[in-house]
Amino acid sequence: MTDPRRLPQYPEQTPEDGVPLAGPDPVYLDNPVLDATVRMVTELAAQLWVERERRLVLETLLAERGILATEAIEQYRPDAMRAAEIKVERARFIEDVFKELRRI
Amino acid sequence: MNAVPTRAVPWASVSDDPMPRLACRSDTAYLDFVEGFREYILGQGADFESRLNAALVAEGERRQAPLRDSRQVREFLRSLPLGQLRDRLARTQQEMKWHTIWRSLDQQREALRDELARWDTRGPGRLELDPGFVAPSYLNVNFHLQPGGYYHDELSGFLYHYGTKIFFRGDNDHDELHDKLVGKVPAPADGKVSRVLDLACSIGQSATAFKRRYPRAEVVGIDHSAPMLRAAHRRAAMLGDEVTFSQRLVEDTRYPDAHFDITFAFILFHELPQRITQATVREAARVTRPGGLFAVYDFSPTKAMSPFQIYHRDFDAAHNGEPYSQAFCDCDFDAILARNGFRLAAEPAASQRSGGVGYMKHWFATRD
Incomplete structure (x- = not known):
């Protein structure tokens, strides 16, 4: 399978x-x-920072604009379509972190 | 012409930061992590350097002979788990950096290609590409592991710009390092600076710093890489700096004899084979006028390095795409300058940020 994220030759x-x-x-x-x-481990740390940075921006903007309280994030349940999209994101996240397994 | 004070970088007066934009916020955050991680493993955070240097010194004492030879320090440090881990992380952060920058710029390839084309013919300044140019084979190296090296990708200049942003760990986001280095270069004794040559100018950060320092001088940056020169011209034009960027070889510039008052080489020589280093110093001597200045900033000689720095140099050579750096650090560059008619002046101490105390060095040489 072609890995689209490998660098070109x-x-x-x-x-x-x-x-x-x-x-x-x-x-x-x-x-x-x-x-x-x-x-x-290094990749995981990088991915974690990407997520944390985005969440900090998001929560700050939402709070600043009075749109959302933190509690609403805790209560959120995705509908079927959004749940499917999140699963695709999850697969991408796992690939990013664990792609090393193919190099062994 | 007398030097005038360096003016502030005119960020407020331009519509855009010349730093290439990334495809999305996540890429920026990922590379922000890599920058911080690089600082952590190379600096005091993980503290590899002082611990590994202490181990090397202790081993030298144990053997009753200091470890100074590259092979000796390599064999010893690679026997230590701490050394192995440090090497793994040093390599990994480079791979993470290039992978993400390349992917992020590649996603915008068409837009970035158009942007370069838009700036090619716009001023101020001029872009001179040589359609018949063929890069010598010694340049076909992925220096610092950059994908495609300096010239195989049409976006090489953008890749280099963002890559060096991470490399300098936040110290050069707005070219501060180049401004500082150019600010340290003394004017020739007679004060005349009408023409400045930046050898292997890459994306032109030193060349524009010279233009700001000597606004009435003609400043020329040369490089072998067309993608670098196109990015250099775009950047300089965006900043409003009138500089000529020209595709030429440092060892054969094709400029007239004694044409330049200052010739500058920023971290160039460690990326040249020794025969080209010799030829380039000869060429610098030819194009720099009598009384003119040849300013070089590069790695210190091996003899001035700590045992760990000797190791780091050796590691970088093989594992970070710097095949010629060891020979440069081992050569007697002072003698090469003297043989070619340059007289060395006392140089200021270099910044301690890059590679620790004594890792980098200035050479300020006056043409006889």
């Missing part, structure tokens, strides 16, 4: 002498599973 690099370049997927820890684990 550019021409092979042609360094002249110098220090040999590491390959595209170097392993630094004792085995590739540990490397993937560190990547996943």
Whole structure:
């Protein structure tokens, strides 16, 4: 399956002498599973920050405009269509964090 | 012509920030995380540097011979879990950065392509691309792991702009670092500055800083990469700075002898093979007038580095797309300058932000 988020292939690099370049997927820890684990934790932290930043903006704007109290967020239940959309988002989130599993 | 004080960057007077916009707020937030994470692992947060340097010093004491050789420090630090983890995180944050910037800009490729085309022929300033230009093979490297290197992607200049924003960890969002570095470059002793050349200008941040410092001077930025030069011209024109950006090689500029009063090279030489470094200094000597100044800012020599900095240099060479940096740090750059007719003046201490104390260095050399 094509991963649309992989970077494109550019021409092979042609360094002249110098220090040999590491390959595209170097392993630094004792085995590739540990490397993937560190990547996943880092990715998770990044994704968490993206969400937190957005929520902070959202809640601030909603409160500033007197549109929504925090309690309304707790009470919200999506309809079927919105629930399906959220599931797609969930799949994307899992892919973002755990794509490392394919590299092992 | 005398130097005038650097004017403030005219952000208020332009309609847009020249920094390329990302596709969505989530991408901006993701890269904001990477910037903070980079600061954390390279700085005092995770504190890898001082702990690993202490381990290297202690190991040198144990062996009764300081560890100064790249291979020695590499073998020792890669035997430590802490060293392995640091390398993993250093590589990962670069991969996260490029992956997201590339994806975000690629989503807007057509709009960004149109935007570059709109600015190509607009002033102030001028863009000179050479349709017959062929990049020498030594330049075909993904420096700093940038996807497609400096010239294989039509958006390379935009990728570089956002990539270096993250690299400089918030210190250069509005070109503050370039303004500061250019501000440190002394004028030639006779004060005459009519023409300035920025070698390998990339997106032109030093060139525009020179134009602001010497508004009556003709400032030229050259680079091999057309995408970089197009982004440089767009940025300078947006800021209202009249600079010429021209596609040329640093080792063969094709400018007349003694043409420039100041020739500037910002973090250039560590990205050149040694034979090109020699040729470029020769070329700088040819185009800089007698009494003119050649200002260089680059990595310090290996001999001035701490054991950890020696390691970091070695790691970056192989794992961050810097194949030529080790040879540059090992060479006697002072001697290369002297052999080509440059006289070195005392240089100010470089900022401690990039790579720690003593990692970066200024060279201010006057042409005999």
